[in-house]
Amino acid sequence: MQSENETYLGFDLSTQKLKAVLLNAKLENVAHAEVKFDSDLPEFRTTGGVNVGTAKNEFFVQPVMWIKALDMVLDRIVVQGADLSTVAALSGSAQQHGSLFWSRSGIEILRNLDADKFLHTQLDDLAFTVHRTPIWMDSTTARQCEEMESAVGGRERMVEITGSGCYERFTGPQIRRIFQQRPDCYRNTERISLVSSFLASIFLGDVAPIDCSDGSGMNLLDVRTRDWSDECLAACAPGLRTKLGQPVPAATIIGTIGSFFVQRYNFNAACRIVAFTGDNLSALAGMNVGQDWLALSLGTSDTVMMKLNTPSNLQEGHVLVHPTDDGFMGLLCFRNGSLVRDIFKRSEANDNWENFSELLDSTPRGNFGNLALHFISKEILPPVKGSLRWNKSSSLASVELAKGVVKYSSSQTEIRALIEGQMLTRKAYASEMGFSFGENTKILATGGASANRSILQVVSDVFNAPVYTQKTTEAALCGAAYRAKYVLSVARSKEKCDGAQGPGSYYDFIAELLPHSVTRVCDPSKDSEEIYGSIIERYRAMVSFMLENQE
Numbered sequence: 001m002q003s004e005n006e007t008y009l010g011f012d013l014s015t016q017k018l019k020a021v022l023l024n025a026k027l028e029n030v031a032h033a034e035v036k037f038d039s040d041l042p043e044f045r046t047t048g049g050v051n052v053g054t055a056k057n058e059f060f061v062q063p064v065m066w067i068k069a070l071d072m073v074l075d076r077i078v079v080q081g082a083d084l085s086t087v088a089a090l091s092g093s094a095q096q097h098g099s100l101f102w103s104r105s106g107i108e109i110l111r112n113l114d115a116d117k118f119l120h121t122q123l124d125d126l127a128f129t130v131h132r133t134p135i136w137m138d139s140t141t142a143r144q145c146e147e148m149e150s151a152v153g154g155r156e157r158m159v160e161i162t163g164s165g166c167y168e169r170f171t172g173p174q175i176r177r178i179f180q181q182r183p184d185c186y187r188n189t190e191r192i193s194l195v196s197s198f199l200a201s202i203f204l205g206d207v208a209p210i211d212c213s214d215g216s217g218m219n220l221l222d223v224r225t226r227d228w229s230d231e232c233l234a235a236c237a238p239g240l241r242t243k244l245g246q247p248v249p250a251a252t253i254i255g256t257i258g259s260f261f262v263q264r265y266n267f268n269a270a271c272r273i274v275a276f277t278g279d280n281l282s283a284l285a286g287m288n289v290g291q292d293w294l295a296l297s298l299g300t301s302d303t304v305m306m307k308l309n310t311p312s313n314l315q316e317g318h319v320l321v322h323p324t325d326d327g328f329m330g331l332l333c334f335r336n337g338s339l340v341r342d343i344f345k346r347s348e349a350n351d352n353w354e355n356f357s358e359l360l361d362s363t364p365r366g367n368f369g370n371l372a373l374h375f376i377s378k379e380i381l382p383p384v385k386g387s388l389r390w391n392k393s394s395s396l397a398s399v400e401l402a403k404g405v406v407k408y409s410s411s412q413t414e415i416r417a418l419i420e421g422q423m424l425t426r427k428a429y430a431s432e433m434g435f436s437f438g439e440n441t442k443i444l445a446t447g448g449a450s451a452n453r454s455i456l457q458v459v460s461d462v463f464n465a466p467v468y469t470q471k472t473t474e475a476a477l478c479g480a481a482y483r484a485k486y487v488l489s490v491a492r493s494k495e496k497c498d499g500a501q502g503p504g505s506y507y508d509f510i511a512e513l514l515p516h517s518v519t520r521v522c523d524p525s526k527d528s529e530e531i532y533g534s535i536i537e538r539y540r541a542m543v544s545f546m547l548e549n550q551e
C-alpha cells in the first residue's frame with residue numbers, strides 16, 4: 001500500500017466513554033466513533049462512567065463493560081465508513097492508574113480469541129481475578145499509602161524515586177490493598193495491567209507491556225532509571241515484578257495486531273501496535289506542548305500539564321516520564337472538574353450550557369468578592385472535601401466569618417464563584433509545581449469544557465495569559481493516533497538502514513504536519529493581574545480554613 005493511503009487509528013478509554021478516531025497520512029480525521037458507558041451500556045449501571053462501591057470513597061468498573069464497549073466502538077467506526085485494512089499502526093490512551101488483574105485462564109483466552117464471537121462473550125468475568133476494577137476516582141487506600149511511604153523511608157523518598165508521593169488512586173497502593181484484603185485473588189493473578197496496557201493487550205492478543213510514562217503513575221517505577229524500583233515493589237506486594245512484566249518506553253512497537261481483528265474487522269495482519277499510554281500523557285502528545293505552554297485539560301477531571309527538563313522533587317503533583325521525548329512531564333490532577341460544572345449547570349442553568357455561559361458572562365471579573373471552592377468528592381489537590389463560599393467580608397479573622405455563606409442569592413454569582421475558584425486552584429498549583437508565568441506564557445485548553453468560550457475567558461483572565469485551542473477538543477484521542485504514525489515512521493527509517501535521515505523529533509514531526517493546529521481564542525482583560533493577583537491570597541486563606549476544619 002502507498003504510504004499516502006495509509007491510516008492511523010487511535011483509541012481513548014476515558015472515564016465516561018470509549019472513543020476511536022481514524023486519521024489519514026496528513027493527520028486529517030477520516031472517521032470517528034464513541035460509546036458512552038452510561039447511556040450505551042445501561043446494564044452496567046454506571047453514573048459518569050463509574051460504579052460507586054459500598055465502602056466510603058470506593059469507585060470501580062466491571063472490566064467486561066470496557067470490553068463490550070470495544071466491540072461496539074469498532075462496529076460503529078466501520079459503520080462510519082472506516083476501512084480498517086488501511087490502518088498501518090494503532091495506539092491508544094486510557095484513564096490513568098486503574099488496574100486489571102488477569103487470571104491464567106483469561107490470558108489463555110486472550111491468546112486464542114475466536115473471531116466468530118464477540119470479545120465480551122469470551123473475555124468475561126473469569127478472565128480477571130478481581131471483577132471490580134479499582135479506577136482513578138477510588139480513594140480507599142490511605143492506609144496503604146502510609147505503609148508504602150514509610151517502607152521506603154518517607155514521602156520525600158517516594159517522591160524522589162517515583163516522581164510522586166503516594167496517592168490513594170495510584171496503582172501501587174491499590175495493588176497493595178488487593179494483596180492485603182483479597183490474598184487469594186492476588187495469588188491467582190498471573191499478570192497486572194494498567195487500563196492502557198489492558199486495552200493494548202486485546203489488540204495484541206497477549207498481555208501488553210506497561211509503558212514507562214503511564215507506569216510512572218503507580219508509585220512503583222523509578223522515573224530516572226525507567227525501570228521498576230525494587231524498594232517500591234517490596235513496599236507494595238510480593239512477586240510483583242513478574243506480575244507487572246518489563247516496562248517499555250511509550251515509543252515502542254509492541255507487536256502486530258492479533259488474528260481476531262484481521263478476521264473479524266479486516267485489519268491488515270502487518271498493522272503495528274504502538275504501546276498505549278495514560279490519557280494525560282497522550283493529551284500532552286496530542287497538544288504537542290513545547291516550552292512556555294501550559295496545557296489545561298477540562299475533561300471529567302481537570303488536569304494541568306507541562307514539559308519539565310528535570311524532575312522537580314515537589315511533594316504535591318506528579319512528575320511522569322515524558323511520552324514523546326527524553327524529559328519529564330509535570331501533571332496536576334483535580335478530581336472536581338467537569339462533574340461539578342455539570343451539577344451547577346443542572347441546578348443553576350436549566351441543564352443548558354448556553355444558559356450557563358450567559359450567566360457566567362453577566363457577572364464581572366472578581367465577582368464582587370464572592371469566591372467559592374467546591375470539592376464535592378474528596379479533592380486530590382488540595383486534599384479536601386466540602387464546599388466553602390466566601391463573600392467580600394468573609395475572612396479568617398473569626399470562625400463565623402470564615403465559615404462563609406450558605407448559598408449566594410443568584411445563579412450567576414454561584415456560577416462565576418465556582419469557575420473562578422476552580423481556575424485559581426489550577427493556577428496556584430501550577431506555580432507551586434515550578435511553572436514560571438511570564439510574558440510568553442500561553443495556555444492550551446482541551447477536553448469537553450474547552451468548547452465553552454465563557455469558561456476559557458475566565459481561564460485567560462485568571463492566568464493572565466492568552467488561551468488557545470486546537471480544532472479538536474480530543475487531544476488524548478488524537479495524541480494516540482499521532483504517536484502511532486510517528487513511532488511507525490521511526491521504526492521504518494531504522495528498518496531501512498539506508499543512511500537517510502529519520503523523521504526527527506516528535507515535536508518537529510507533528511508541528512510540520514500540523515502547522516496551524518492551534519487558534520488563539522481568548523486574551524486576558526487589561527485588569528486581570530490587578531483583580532486576580534490579590535484574589536489568589538483569599539483563595540489560599542479559604543484552602544487553609546478548609547484544611548484546618550475538615551472532618
Ligand SMILES: Nc1ncnc2c1ncn2[C@@H]1O[C@H](COP(=O)(O)OP(=O)(O)O)[C@@H](O)[C@H]1O
Pocket residue numbers: 014015016017298299300301338339341342353447448449450451452455
Ligand atoms: N459546552 C460545554 N461547556 C462546558 N462543559 C462542557 C461543554 N460540553 C461538554 N462539556 C463537559 O465535558 C465533559 C466531558 O469531557 P470529555 O473531555 O469528553 O471527558 P472525558 O474525561 O471522559 O474524556 C462533560 O462532563 C461536560 O461537563
Ligand SMILES: O=C(CO)[C@@H](O)[C@H](O)COP(=O)(O)O
Pocket residue numbers: 014015016094095096097136169217278279280299300301302303333
Ligand atoms: O487520575 C487522573 C490523572 O492522575 C485522571 O486524569 C484520569 O487519568 C482520568 O482522566 P479523564 O477520564 O478525566 O480524562
